[in-house]
Amino acid sequence: MEKLMISGGRPLQGTITISGAKNSAIALIPAALLAESEVVLDNLPLLSDVAVYAEILENLGASVSWHELDNQMRIDPSSVRSIPMPNGPVKKLRASYYMMGALLGRFGEATIGLPGGCNFEPRPIDQHIKGFEALGATVTNEHGSIHLYAKELRGAKIYLDVASVGATINIMLAAARAKGHTIIENAAKEPEIIDVATLLNAMGASIKGAGTETIRIEGVSEMHGCRHSIIPDRIQAGTYMIAAAATRGDVLIDNVIPKHLEAVTAKLLEMGVHVDELDEGIRVLGKASYNHVDVKALTYPGFATDLQSPMTSLLTQAQGVSVLSDFVYSSRFKHVPELARMGAKIKVEGRSAIIEGGELNAAKVKAMDLRAGAALVIAGLTVGEGVTEVSGVEFIDRGYDHLVDNLRNLGANVWRETLETPTL
Numbered sequence: 001m002e003k004l005m006i007s008g009g010r011p012l013q014g015t016i017t018i019s020g021a022k023n024s025a026i027a028l029i030p031a032a033l034l035a036e037s038e039v040v041l042d043n044l045p046l047l048s049d050v051a052v053y054a055e056i057l058e059n060l061g062a063s064v065s066w067h068e069l070d071n072q073m074r075i076d077p078s079s080v081r082s083i084p085m086p087n088g089p090v091k092k093l094r095a096s097y098y099m100m101g102a103l104l105g106r107f108g109e110a111t112i113g114l115p116g117g118c119n120f121e122p123r124p125i126d127q128h129i130k131g132f133e134a135l136g137a138t139v140t141n142e143h144g145s146i147h148l149y150a151k152e153l154r155g156a157k158i159y160l161d162v163a164s165v166g167a168t169i170n171i172m173l174a175a176a177r178a179k180g181h182t183i184i185e186n187a188a189k190e191p192e193i194i195d196v197a198t199l200l201n202a203m204g205a206s207i208k209g210a211g212t213e214t215i216r217i218e219g220v221s222e223m224h225g226c227r228h229s230i231i232p233d234r235i236q237a238g239t240y241m242i243a244a245a246a247t248r249g250d251v252l253i254d255n256v257i258p259k260h261l262e263a264v265t266a267k268l269l270e271m272g273v274h275v276d277e278l279d280e281g282i283r284v285l286g287k288a289s290y291n292h293v294d295v296k297a298l299t300y301p302g303f304a305t306d307l308q309s310p311m312t313s314l315l316t317q318a319q320g321v322s323v324l325s326d327f328v329y330s331s332r333f334k335h336v337p338e339l340a341r342m343g344a345k346i347k348v349e350g351r352s353a354i355i356e357g358g359e360l361n362a363a364k365v366k367a368m369d370l371r372a373g374a375a376l377v378i379a380g381l382t383v384g385e386g387v388t389e390v391s392g393v394e395f396i397d398r399g400y401d402h403l404v405d406n407l408r409n410l411g412a413n414v415w416r417e418t419l420e421t422p423t424l
């Protein structure tokens with residue numbers, strides 16, 4: 001186990017190139033199982049979640065070669081079988097739920113342990129199950145494992161009660177090879193959904209409307225390999241934009257799709273941060289003092305819930321009181337008590353954090369989930385005296401490609417140390 005050590009107080013300066021998107025990568029890798037021949041994924045991020053997914057596919061008999069230096073993974077799923085996976089790597093990450101849609105779509109059967117990952121609050125999968133059942137699958141929960149079976153999957157009209165990213169993608173995976181026409185209404189519109197549909201279409205599927213609230217899928221009987229480049233990670237990009245502002249830095253964020261970052265750009269501008277969209281990327285130039293703002297985390301194209309915790313750290317640097325509400329998750333606030341250890345004045349009321357601006361101090365803090373970890377790193381970068389120690393680095397490694405190298409390249413004084421195990 002490791003911890004991150006941060007001796008902050010230096011403005012971040014320079015250029016950062018953003019890797020491919022985690023939330024695309026961990027859906028595209030299982031999507032490859034629907035093909036009968038090799039799928040090549042480019043712009044693949046170097047993340048622990050990706051490593052876990054590679055292990056899951058190998059356990060099923062896929063041939064996986066990950067060329068880390070080229071950011072490429074080659075997946076040959078031709079020898080894959082639907083082996084039950086009640087435990088093991090599926091328990092390590094949230095997005096293992098995509099194995100349900102992928103294996104159901106390819107083999108009509110799957111047994112998968114309930115997903116693990118960042119459980120900052122209960123995260124039900126009822127809409128995924130509702131979708132599989134509508135497509136004709138029988139779904140049972142046996143001792144904490146979900147068993148799915150369908151003699152034949154048939155297209156259906158499915159209305160999602162919540163615009164769930166995971167349910168939308170999972171239903172697309174299962175429906176891609178179902179018989180007939182599927183319509184998903186109230187589908188999630190996140191850019192990663194378009195990325196998955198783009199891959200599936202390149203593999204021979206027929207999916208229209210991804211990125212809108214109505215997705216239409218005409219099932220096909222066969223799918224084949226292809227080559228696909230993953231979109232840039234808008235959450236990593238947003239995190240670096242926020243970190244640049246929090247440290248009063250000057251950072252060019254390269255390999256981004258500015259449209260995906262409009263909500264964060266708008267909020268930074270409202271705070272008084274300089275943000276320029278240039279041909280080569282987005283430049284964020286910090287200032288000595290910021291306005292307080294109110295932020296509402298919503299589904300895309302609203303402000304991303306995954307940037308809510310990092311934004312909390314930035315708002316500690318604003319003058320006055322800001323209110324940050326999360327309308328996607330009702331209690332995603334595990335970063336708040338840790339920020340309080342660093343001197344932050346934050347009250348949680350219902351689904352809102354009320355943040356009073358003020359200086360932070362160095363402290364020993366613990367990341368309880370991925371984005372809480374990012375929030376603590378940003379907070380540590382603002383503190384000029386002392387060293388902030390962030391444990392729970394394994395969460396951060398799920399979603400930030402080369403975090404320490406990237407921050408060091410931007411001038412930060414950050415390093416990893418081994419966490420001493422307490423003696424009994």
Ligand SMILES: CC(=O)N[C@H]1[C@@H](OP(=O)(O)OP(=O)(O)OC[C@H]2O[C@@H](n3ccc(=O)[nH]c3=O)[C@H](O)[C@@H]2O)O[C@H](CO)[C@@H](O)[C@@H]1O
Pocket residue numbers: 023026094095122123124125126127128129162163164165166167188305306328329330
């Ligand atoms: C691997 C991945 O892509 N993870 C992202 C994905 O998670 P994930 O796909 O799990 O998130 P969802 O979009 O499904 O969840 C959104 C909301 O819907 C609720 N819900 C969801 C499914 C369901 O069957 N029933 C239900 O009630 C959830 O509890 C939550 O309140 O989208 C989230 C919302 O943008 C992001 O925070 C995660 O980073």
Ligand SMILES: C=C(OP(=O)(O)O)C(=O)O
Pocket residue numbers: 094095117118306370371399
């Ligand atoms: C919550 C997140 O991811 P996951 O759904 O994979 O846990 C995240 O990326 O912030």
